[in-house]
Amino acid sequence: MTRPxxxxxRGYAGAAPENTVAAAVRxxxxxxxxxIEIDVQPAACxxxxVIHDERLDGARDGRPLTDASGLVRETAIETVQDARVLGTDETVPTLAELLEAVPDAVGVNVELKNPGADDLRFATSLSxxxxxxRREVWTPFVDRVVAECDAFDGEILFSSFYEGALSAVRDVAPEYVAAALVWDDLETGFEIARRYDCEAIHPPRNAIAGTPLARTDYAGMPADEPAIDVVEHARDEGRTVNVWTIETWLQFxxxxARGVDGIIVDHPGLGAILSES
Incomplete structure (x- = not known):
């Protein structure tokens, strides 16, 4: 079996304060x-x-995401950078700070979360x-992100649930690898991947046919055998399949066993049993 x-x-969010420099370095x-998968959006400037939630005052298992509050895109950069993550001394980094701390031997999956706007048409195929x-909405932010990524010598992969973001990536920096993130509609995910010639597709863990996971509820996918065999479909189209997000070695x-290319995981060591067998 080929190991994915x-x-x-988010830098193994189950084992470290997510989306922080310390998590990425570890x-x-x-x-x-x-x-390493990370999430990016703009501060007010x-x-x-690097932060997942639109608001600084989100929560994880009852603990505040940060000790600050408000929409990230409306908050001064100094306040964002001073916000402590999940009750630790780790703070919200800029993309430049995080990339500077990561060795170029490790790739970075930059998920484009928000360009600083509302009404983004989540996981929707646009007319x-x-x-x-939608591309015009995303382009100024994607320009800033690409400028930071250009200074990183390792592999960069851009992913997003938003068609506008992928359109902007292809327009601004077609030399980078891109991936369509899938929510509840596999057909739509592949349609968007084809439209922007995405090298990869990122489905949720229960979207992979022929696995017990396919019969469980997760994210936007129902507990039914998928109508599309994502792995076979992607192979036919020459795309890589990276699945999100795994919590146990059994899921891994x-x-x-179904032959996915990559697995996005919350905890380190989940693939160790496979590699030792």
Whole structure:
């Protein structure tokens, strides 16, 4: 069995304060880590910062995401950078700070979360009339993100649930690898991947046919056998399949057995049993 690449979700969010420099550095130190997945959006000044939630005052298992509050895109960069993550001394980094700390031997999956706007059309295939409009919304932020990524010598992969973001990436920096993130509609995910010639597709863990996971509820996908065999479909189209987000080694085992290319995981070591067998 070919071992899938391990992608550290927010720097192994189950083992470290997510999307922080410390999490990224620790993840990069592990031999198993092929890539680190992070989330980016702008502070009020437009500077790309690494944080998942739109608001600084989100929560994880009852603990505040940070000790600050408000929409990230409306908050001064100094306040964002001073915000402590999940009750630790780690703070919200800029994209530049995080990339500077990561060795170029490890890739970085930059998920484009928000360009600093509302009404982004989440996981939706846009009509031709909407595509130019949505690309224009995303382009200024994508310009800033690409400028930071250009200084990183390692592999960069851009991913997003938003068609406008992928359109902007292809327009601004077609030389980078791109991936369509899939929510509840596999047909739409592949349609968007084809439209922008995405090298990869990122489905949720229960979207992989022929696994027990396919019969569970997760994210936007129902507990039914998928109508599309994502792995076979992607192979036919020459796309890589990176699945999100795995919490146990049993889940990892199921997906590895189906031949996915990469697995986005919350905890390190989930693929160790496979590699030792």
């Amino acid at each position: 690449s391990v992608i550290a979700h 993840a990069a130190e592990r031999d198993e880590t092929a890539m 437009g500077t790309p910062v 031709p009339d909407e595509r130019d409009d 085992d199921q997906l590895a």
